[in-house]
Amino acid sequence: MKQDRVYFFDTTLRDGEQCPGAAMNLREKLQVARQLARLGVDIIEAGFPITSEGDFAAVQQIAREVKGPVICGLARCVPKDIEAAAEAVKPAGKRARIHVFLGTSKIHREFKLGKAQAEILRLAVEGVRRAKAHVENVEFSPEDASRTELDFLVNIVQAAIEAGATTINMPDTVGYATPAEYGEMFAHVIQHARGAGRVVFSAHCHDDLGLAVANSLAAVRHGARQVECTVNGIGERAGNAALEEIAMGLKTRGDFYGNLRIGIRPGEIVRTSRLVSRMTSFLVQRNKAIVGENAFSHSAGIHQDGILKKRETYEIMNPEDVGWGKTELPLTKHSGRHAVAVRLKHLGLNMSDGDVNTIFTRVKQIGDKKKFVYDDDLVALAEGHITEVPETWSLEYLSVSSGNHTVPTATVRLKRFTGPKTPPETHQDAGIGDGPVDAALKAIDRITKIRGRLKDYALRAVSQGKDALGEVTIQADFGNGHQLAGKGASTDVIEASARAYLNAVNRYLNEREPNPRKTGPR
Numbered sequence: 411m412k413q414d415r416v417y418f419f420d421t422t423l424r425d426g427e428q429c430p431g432a433a434m435n436l437r438e439k440l441q442v443a444r445q446l447a448r449l450g451v452d453i454i455e456a457g458f459p460i461t462s463e464g465d466f467a468a469v470q471q472i473a474r475e476v477k478g479p480v481i482c483g484l485a486r487c488v489p490k491d492i493e494a495a496a497e498a499v500k501p502a503g504k505r506a507r508i509h510v511f512l513g514t515s516k517i518h519r520e521f522k523l524g525k526a527q528a529e530i531l532r533l534a535v536e537g538v539r540r541a542k543a544h545v546e547n548v549e550f551s552p553e554d555a556s557r558t559e560l561d562f563l564v565n566i567v568q569a570a571i572e573a574g575a576t577t578i579n580m581p582d583t584v585g586y587a588t589p590a591e592y593g594e595m596f597a598h599v600i601q602h603a604r605g606a607g608r609v610v611f612s613a614h615c616h617d618d619l620g621l622a623v624a625n626s627l628a629a630v631r632h633g634a635r636q637v638e639c640t641v642n643g644i645g646e647r648a649g650n651a652a653l654e655e656i657a658m659g660l661k662t663r664g665d666f667y668g669n670l671r672i673g674i675r676p677g678e679i680v681r682t683s684r685l686v687s688r689m690t691s692f693l694v695q696r697n698k699a700i701v702g703e704n705a706f707s708h709s710a711g712i713h714q715d716g717i718l719k720k721r722e723t724y725e726i727m728n729p730e731d732v733g734w735g736k737t738e739l740p741l742t743k744h745s746g747r748h749a750v751a752v753r754l755k756h757l758g759l760n761m762s763d764g765d766v767n768t769i770f771t772r773v774k775q776i777g778d779k780k781k782f783v784y785d786d787d788l789v790a791l792a793e794g795h796i797t798e799v800p801e802t803w804s805l806e807y808l809s810v811s812s813g814n815h816t817v818p819t820a821t822v823r824l825k826r827f828t829g830p831k832t833p834p835e836t837h838q839d840a841g842i843g844d845g846p847v848d849a850a851l852k853a854i855d856r857i858t859k860i861r862g863r864l865k866d867y868a869l870r871a872v873s874q875g876k877d878a879l880g881e882v883t884i885q886a887d888f889g890n891g892h893q894l895a896g897k898g899a900s901t902d903v904i905e906a907s908a909r910a911y912l913n914a915v916n917r918y919l920n921e922r923e924p925n926p927r928k929t930g931p932r
């Protein structure tokens with residue numbers, strides 16, 4: 411462990427993905443994990459293997475395929491959890507970590523676990539030992555550490571270190587701490603727990619009071635050398651500490667934080683943020699620090715004038731350093747397959763030959779409708795393709811009539827894929843609605859006989875100009891706890907809406923009956 415280095419532990423795929431509506435499939439998780447490796451995170455918490463087959467498979471596949479960072483699986487201090495995590499992270503070999511956690515605060519002990527301090531201490535030690543039998547690299551988290559009695563916290567941390575933990579993470583599970591308290595807690599435990607010098611102390615903060623990043627940085631000031639965070643700060647409730655904010659905080663204010671080194675490559679930040687936003691369908695708010703669209707735009711005349719005279723008058727970071735605004739020559743309908751493949755690679759998108767062919771076809775289609783296909787368009791097409799699930803229903807034809815004196819009407823033709831050997835069926839119907847999007851979605855409902863309630867709808871222009879691609883992101887509720895996101899992009903916003911809705915319908919069908927439906931095109 412190097413004292414002048416802060417390790418980045420990314421939990422976008424575990425704590426981040428845990429929040430409702432942010433679920434990713436295996437393909438999406440792999441893309442995110444590969445990009446996290448490119449971003450330079452030190453540890454990827456890839457999931458909580460015991461919770462589902464999907465989580466187990468994702469951790470295992472990431473451990474198998476993603477090179478560079480340590481791959482970590484979460485487990486309660488329960489034998490079956492630890493065995494599952496050990497099995498899932500095994501393919502990472504020496505880069506495998508098991509993260510065991512157990513509630514330690516009075517409220518967790520009494521109301522959640524119904525156990526006294528001595529029993530909690532025993533379970534923690536057993537959990538760490540069991541994990542240690544599988545891997546060298548074991549992290550222990552006393553859950554709700556910030557609300558745990560300090561004496562007991564010192565005791566349990568000490569016991570976990572003696573049992574073999576190599577990282578001690580002290581989470582602010584409910585986002586209750588203030589920066590001063592959280593920093594002091596680190597200082598106190600590091601000073602009083604025997605063996606503290608042998609392990610890395612870690613901060614894990616939630617944003618319920620908007621203090622997650624401030625608390626993480628306070629912990630670093632008081633000796634933490636690992637920060638647990640998520641891209642764009644996604645996570646349970648108000649989210650986790652945002653990786654990009656901690657990284658740029660440490661870099662920009664190195665003078666204050668002691669010039670600590672980090673492995674994060676800032677130039678990859680914006681690309682990672684966009685990828686995570688697309689894969690989770692969680693839009694980034696415009697004014698979000700570092701990665702929001704407005705993070706570096708200055709509208710006040712005085713500011714613009716100052717910036718033109720000397721950038722540093724109103725800018726503390728260079729937007730290009732975090733990956734904003736690096737524009738390349740756009741593609742056109744005349745660009746060849748090779749140019750598309752090279753550009754995808756350059757943009758950090760790992761695609762098979764088959765995927766490149768599909769995206770190349772989409773570039774040609776879009777190129778027929780608009781002059782230039784910009785990098786942002788290409789990323790939207792590629793990421794739209796990654797987030798596609800095997801299609802049961804696919805859009806064939808859409809015609810819409812609307813206007814201020816017309817009842818909005820849509821005619822939709824869909825293809826239905828029933829099996830690998832049977833040709834697709836064609837179904838057509840029409841719908842009327844409050845507006846053209848509503849009419850198109852109603853026509854889709856009539857054909858598929860599936861009714862999704864639209865919970866959220868967002869439209870954004872992917873690139874510049876009146877002919878920009880429109881990207882629609884929706885959340886639809888199909889009942890019985892099936893709330894799914896969908897995305898679609900097109901130069902026509904009604905078509906983009908229909909594609910986004912069908913994407914959610916296909917996800918729903920895939921979730922309901924995973925295997926038999928895996929028949930449509932990819």
Ligand code: KIV
Pocket residue numbers: 425511551553554579581582583584614616
């Ligand atoms: O917030 C929390 O306490 C957690 C633990 C599992 C580390 O996510």
Ligand code: ZN
Pocket residue numbers: 425581583614616
């Ligand atoms: Zn958490």
